[in-house]
Amino acid sequence: MIQLIRGFKDILPEEIAVWQHIEKTARSLFADFGFKEIRLPILEHSELFKRSIGEDTDIVEKEMYTFSDGKRGMITLRPEATASVVRSYIQHKMYAKDPVQKLYTIGPMFRRERPQKGRYRQFYQIDAEVFGVNSPFIDAQIIFMLVTFFNRLSITDLETHINSLGCPECRPRFQKRLLGLITSVKSELCIDCEKRSTKNPLRVLDCKVPTCKKAMEDAPSILDFLCKDCDNHFEKVKALLDKRQVSFVVDKQLVRGLDYYTRTAFEIQTSLLGAQNAVAGGGRYDGLVKTLGGPAQPAIGFAIGFDRLVEIAGINKEDFISKPDIFIAALGEKCIDTAFEWVCTLNIKGVKCEMDFSGKSLKSLMKKADKLNAKHVLIVGEDELETRTVTLRNMSTKKQVSIETDSLVESIQEVLK
Ligand SMILES: [Zn+2]
Ligand SMILES: [Zn+2]
Numbered sequence: 132m133i134q135l136i137r138g139f140k141d142i143l144p145e146e147i148a149v150w151q152h153i154e155k156t157a158r159s160l161f162a163d164f165g166f167k168e169i170r171l172p173i174l175e176h177s178e179l180f181k182r183s184i185g186e187d188t189d190i191v192e193k194e195m196y197t198f199s200d201g202k203r204g205m206i207t208l209r210p211e212a213t214a215s216v217v218r219s220y221i222q223h224k225m226y227a228k229d230p231v232q233k234l235y236t237i238g239p240m241f242r243r244e245r246p247q248k249g250r251y252r253q254f255y256q257i258d259a260e261v262f263g264v265n266s267p268f269i270d271a272q273i274i275f276m277l278v279t280f281f282n283r284l285s286i287t288d289l290e291t292h293i294n295s296l297g298c299p300e301c302r303p304r305f306q307k308r309l310l311g312l313i314t315s316v317k318s319e320l321c322i323d324c325e326k327r328s329t330k331n332p333l334r335v336l337d338c339k340v341p342t343c344k345k346a347m348e349d350a351p352s353i354l355d356f357l358c359k360d361c362d363n364h365f366e367k368v369k370a371l372l373d374k375r376q377v378s379f380v381v382d383k384q385l386v387r388g389l390d391y392y393t394r395t396a397f398e399i400q401t402s403l404l405g406a407q408n409a410v411a412g413g414g415r416y417d418g419l420v421k422t423l424g425g426p427a428q429p430a431i432g433f434a435i436g437f438d439r440l441v442e443i444a445g446i447n448k449e450d451f452i453s454k455p456d457i458f459i460a461a462l463g464e465k466c467i468d469t470a471f472e473w474v475c476t477l478n479i480k481g482v483k484c485e486m487d488f489s490g491k492s493l494k495s496l497m498k499k500a501d502k503l504n505a506k507h508v509l510i511v512g513e514d515e516l517e518t519r520t521v522t523l524r525n526m527s528t529k530k531q532v533s534i535e536t537d538s539l540v541e542s543i544q545e546v547l548k
Contacts, residue, residue: 138244138252148451149441154237156283157257157435164276166233166259171215173239177205183214183419184389187330189323194242196252208241212258213391213416213432214423220262221425230263230428237437249404251438259413260432262420267364270395270415270431271371277399277411277433278377285445286401286410292382293372293397294353295365296333299418301358302393306332308351316346336386352383361394368395391416395431403443410443411435456547457523458505459486460496462512469536470511476540482547500526507546509534 177197196208225232237257309332321340387396396414400407413433420428461470477484500508508524515521519536534542
């Protein structure tokens with residue numbers, strides 16, 4: 132038997148209701164905030180991710196699924212969505228129509244991570260990006276939107292972490308100081324950190340290896356190095372969040388792993404998955420549109436880990452499993468013929484109605500109705516057809532009503548009201 136690839140998973144029908152509910156919640160909320168959906172290919176030129184995410188990141192170095200596309204060069208299964216959204220914003224010159232664009236996309240991402248519990252090589256993200264807005268109001272607004280989204284899914288055990296990563300003017304001063312510390316504790320750092328520290332010392336702050344975390348405990352805070360503009364921006368974001376009563380923690384360790392972030396960075400963390408874990412993260416990336424060949428337009432966005440969300444959302448699966456309103460138990464060929472007409476008519480009238488075509492006994496049909504969790508069963512035998520009256524049985528109250536077949540559809544709609 133051929134099994135699925137290790138690190139991948141099927142989302143089965145009994146789980147899908149939760150996925151759909153989360154998606155519906157996101158679509159509805161994001162639309163209220165003025166976001167429009169964009170759907171993008173899962174394959175892009177490898178160069179796109181190398182240039183956006185950064186060559187010396189874990190993602191680009193060892194986690195991308197990259198293939199040769201013959202003469203057309205190397206292509207990659209997208210490891211995240213931001214780069215593709217930016218590529219599309221530039222390619223379709225969306226900025227010419229209006230530099231301000233609010234976009235969201237939902238779909239699978241791919242990373243060749245070591246398979247482990249709760250980590251998949253194809254995982255899903257809900258991703259939102261805003262282009263063309265410099266103002267700290269948008270930073271606060273999308274954090275507010277994100278927190279509202281989690282609230283709507285009844286996820287309460289949350290902590291919003293925020294930090295500022297400065298800008299090309301002020302960050303180098305911090306990096307220089309950080310590099311001083313890194314050099315002094317170099318022997319305690321992991322191989323990756325040792326390798327990366329000179330190119331991007333910020334990454335060392337982001338490393339999850341305990342010895343690195345410990346070594347960087349006394350690292351200076353980037354907030355002490357912000358230039359006036361970055362400082363004002365961050366202060367305003369914090370004030371706006373306070374005003375909206377979004378509680379947050381200023382977290383100097385929060386640097387996000389990717390090259391393109393500037394100024395506001397944020398993460399939503401929860402302990403619902405065991406150790407403190409991020410379920411969403413994002414930030415400002417004011418330089419990326421230009422880096423990828425577009426005009427100098429600021430941008431900010433976030434990604435939510437959909438798979439983790441499914442695990443922690445306060446959703447009772449049972450509430451979302453679709454149950455038939457009516458199951459028609461038709462006994463014998465003639466009854467099946469008639470019932471088939473009824474099922475089709477009820478289905479197009481919006482009634483969830485199913486039947487079985489096998490001609491089994493009433494006993495086994497009732498068993499099937501039970502299994503499907505049908506709310507009502509309509510029993511149709513030859514005698515019932517003769518008298519033009521069928522019996523509708525409410526499966527929870529066990530009450531039965533007689534229905535005339537001449538006005539069957541109307542009567543059923545009446546009962547279901
Ligand atoms: Zn700055
Ligand atoms: Zn490390």
